[in-house]
């Protein structure tokens with residue numbers, strides 16, 4: 127038996143999409159919602175895959191520290207990084223690809239998640255899927271099976287207009 131639980135985390139962040147054909151090329155922000163799906167094959171003595179608060183503490187903690195009220199920038203967007211370098215304070219987090227909802231989900235699933243789940247001792251659980259809502263109408267979903275195939279950075283992804 128494999129059971130999956132989900133805990134969601136809200137955060138605010140700014141970004142711009144290099145190569146976007148429209149308004150998303152401008153620096154702007156979103157109220158993001160990231161959903162973390164954690165799967166396990168066994169319940170603990172209380173009857174849980176893992177307590178929701180453990181997932182929240184780790185993932186919300188990481189996001190609050192690194193992303194919330196900051197700018198998510200592609201590390202090749204030198205123009206943006208140069209401009210932000212003039213601001214104090216300036217909370218900037220560089221991603222190795224354009225900060226689309228798809229790539230933000232990919233980064234959480236493949237770069238951030240494994241290290242956080244590893245910190246949960248005594249549980250045989252895995253982060254199996256991340257969904258990033260950029261607006262209430264638009265989200266990107268990535269599961270580990272998808273992530274194992276190479277996802278080429280795409281300049282023109284399904285970024286939400288509203």
Ligand SMILES: [Zn+2]
Nearest residue numbers: 141150154156
């Ligand atoms: Zn946007």
